[in-house]
Structures are given as structure tokens and as C-alpha cells.
Amino acid sequence: MRNRIAFLGCGSMNEAILSGLVNAGTDPADIVATVRRAERAAELAVRHHGITAIAGEEEPDNNKQAAKGSAVVILGVKPVGIQDLAREISSSLSPTTIVVSVAAAVSLAQLEAALPAGQPVIRSMPNTPAKLGRGVISVSAGSNCTPEQLKQAKDVFRGAGTVVEVPEEQVDAVSAISGSGPAYAFYLAEAMAAAGVELGLDPELSILLARETVAGAGLMLAEPGADPAALRKAVTSPKGTTEAAIATFDEQGLPAIITAGARAATARAAEITRQLG
Template sequence: MSRIAFLGTGSMNEAIMGGMIAAGTDPSEVVATVRRAERAAELAERHHVVAIAGSEDPQANLEAVRDAAVVILGVKPVGIAALAREISPSLDTHTIVVSVAAAVSLEQLEAALPKGQPVVRAMPNTPARLGHGVVSISGGTNATAEQLAQVRALFETVGTVVEIPESQVDALSAISGSGPAYAFYLAEAMAAAGAELGLDPELSALLARETVAGAGYMLAEPGADAAALRRAVTSPNGTTERAIAAFDKGGIPAIIAQGAKDAADRAAEITASLD
């Protein structure tokens, strides 16, 4: 078996699929399911994969997973268990079922699948769409080391992959999952500050956007350390030092820590609500 099936091919699953194909996966070995015929035609034209619309074929998901080596579930969290139960009759016992849905636990997924089915929980973030994401993987009860390595190789086409115990997923989600929004929030605040200082709002937005993006490239260099990079541009008694002192006085580190904790707590609440 070599087929890879993407069930619910929204922007994230499409990004993963596109990354895999760009890295050498044969498009003829990929099948995707979506709800609308127009979306199916779009995916088929863009990626040269088999794309099936549920609106035209009620058996689309069952057909897609038949003889698949890996099945990647990309529907909304509330629909994951129902989808898992739907496809169960067509799954091979060795097929690896991967969920990229936030908050859905391995226990919840395994309960909806045939006993013994290999399951992996993955948590990608939005930069994966550009090939610069962070993806965590956590193996279920029946996932072997070899199967985890197979899933890791698939996700490495869209970014950095880390393997963590499921107990750490909520914490990871609070940093890398929600983290892009924190960076965008910072860029928004910087742009607003520049406009307050008299810059043209469009110019200020450009400066903030390019500065945050450029800093990200510096952080992506091998061996980069955020604290060291900050110190390198913070001259004693200079302008940047004055700004950092104001941030510290305002409690920015503590605010970020509290925000991350609240995000992790909310992830746990959502998981509990799906039981």
C-alpha cells in the first residue's frame, strides 16, 4: 500500500499535500475528499491528484481510504469521531490514521476506530502552508516507531517536526499553534505605535510587517538564540534598551506567559467538551 488519503482537504491539509508532492510524492498515489465538486476540480487541476466530492459521491471517504497506507483527517474537531466511525469498515489493519484536528485526543480517536488501528495525533501550525511550519506528532497505543517515522517524513515536507508525548500537546499548541497569532498581534501593535508617532499608517504597517518577518528569518538561522539576538541589537543606554525596559516594566513577559497558559487551558476544555 502506498496511497495517501486526505479527508477534508481544507487549507491546512492542502498545504501538507502540496508539500509532500513538491518533495517527490507521486500525485497519482494521492486522493483527497472534499464536500463540493468545485473544490474537487480545483484540487485535481492544481495538484494532479484524484479528488472526490462528497456532494456527488456519498461513498467518497470510504473509497478514498480503501488500500491507503496513511489517512490524514482534516475536518473540524467536532466531526472527527463521526468521520473515523464512517471510514472504519474500509480501513486496512495497517493503515495509519493521522488527525490534524486540534483538541481531539488519541483516546477519543482510537475509541472511534477499529481496535488496534495505528493512530497518530499531529499538531501543525499555519506557517506549514509556506513550508515553514512546526508540526508535533504523538503516537497512539498501536503506532510503532516505524510508523511514527513514516508520518514524520511526510510532515517534514512542510516544516520542522517534533515528537512529543500527548500530555504536552496543549502546551505546544499554546506556543507554536497559537504562536503565529502572537507574532501578528505584535506586528499590529508596532504598526499602530508607528502611526501614533506620526508615520503614515501604510508605511508604518509595512515597516512592522517586514521587521517581524525579517527577525523571523534571523531566528531561523542554524544555532540562532532569541536572547542572544535581542542583546546584539540592544546597545547600553540606547534606544532599544529604553524600549525593552518599558516592556519589562509593563510586565510583557508575564502577560505572554499568562496568555499561553490560558490558551493551553482552553485547549483542554475543548478536548473535554468532545467526550
């Protein structure tokens, strides 16, 4: 099937991208997914309007079946399994099939080495808000990927959110900001809720306030042209309560702490790449 898109492994990230495709109008008949369990396959087919889902416990060669005849193949297993999966499906790929990895820390060179020579390859870095169509997905093209093939891959991801093209050497930095970033926002909400309890609020009320505040602020940031600094200044009145809090954050070195965390995430991604290599 010339336009078929195969999702090999359908955990939370690949399912989020798949869901975005279906919601954007892609014919479910053009989508195939592989999973381990038959129960999970049936669940996916029902949830996503009749896509084809093949369970490994029933069809041991499900990955090869899905890859054969597909225009785009998206590898969605854990990083440690990406190269083995690439080798497994190699004989089923057309020379023009675009192979996309959504696994962190697996380099283009590592992926290309596990595939037939000349295979078009793209490395991507999505994040979890893709589940809601509000993700950020970076794409980095391999040496055998044409501009037309890169555009085709971008179109696959658009239903899941904003797509940005970056050189591969920046992928670890992207991962540290947008890939891990949702956890930073959740961590902030968690800390805000704990602070509310410390100040005497009921725990359920405190988590509600923190959750809805962070979610609402995120919606404001999603407005076209929104600037975080401008939004912050708009609610930071001179000599007011918010200014007192922001000043304390600065005194405690919060911006530097966030930068240090991002640097640690970047370093860890590079370390995993070396381990996989």
C-alpha cells in the same frame, strides 16, 4: 495502493501538508483528497499537479473511497467532526492503515475509541507556516502505533516543516506555543503598526514597516542555531533606543502577559477535549 496518502477534508492545514508532500517529490498519483464541492476538487487537482480529489456532492462516500487502500489517512476536519469521520471510514481501513488527526483537542483515546480495535493512530499539531514549508508539526503516537509507522507519518509531514515528537500530555502546551504562535506574531505586527500610526507615520508605511520587520526577524530566527535571546541582545545597545523599549516591555510585564496567554490557550484546549469527550 500501498503508498497512497489520503487527506480527508482539505482545508488550509491539510492542503498545506499536501502541498509540502508534492513539493518534496511525492508522486501526485499517490495522493487523494476529499472535499465537499466539485469546484474545490477541480481546483485542488489543478493546483497540485493532478492529485485525485473527490467531491462529496458528487460521491457521497468520498471519504470511504479515499481511505480504502491508503497507507496513511489524515483527518483534517474540525475537532467536533473528527470522531464521526473516524467512525464513517472504519470499515474501509486496513488494520495497518495509519490514521493521523491534525485536529486540536481531540485525544488519542477519543480517536482510538471511534476506530477499530488495534488501529494505528497518531495525533499531530501543525501550524499555519506549514503552507510555506516552514511549519512546526508535533506528533504523538497511540498505543498501537509501531516505531516504523511513526516514522512513516513523520516522513509525510517533513515537506511541511520541522517535525517534533512529544508525549501526548504535552500537546496542549505545544498548541499554545507553536499552534497559536503565528497569531501572536501577527498580533505583534499589528500592534507595531498601530504604534507607528500613533507616532505619526502614514498607516500604509507603518504596516509595511511592521510586516517586513517581523518577517525579516523570523528569517533570522530560522538560521541554524539561532537563539532569540542572543539575537535580541545583539540589537540592544547599552543606553540605546532599543534598550529603552525592551525595558518598558519588561516594566509593563510583557513576558508575563505572553505566558498568561499561553496558559489560557492550554486551558482552553483541555476544556475542548473534555467537551468532545
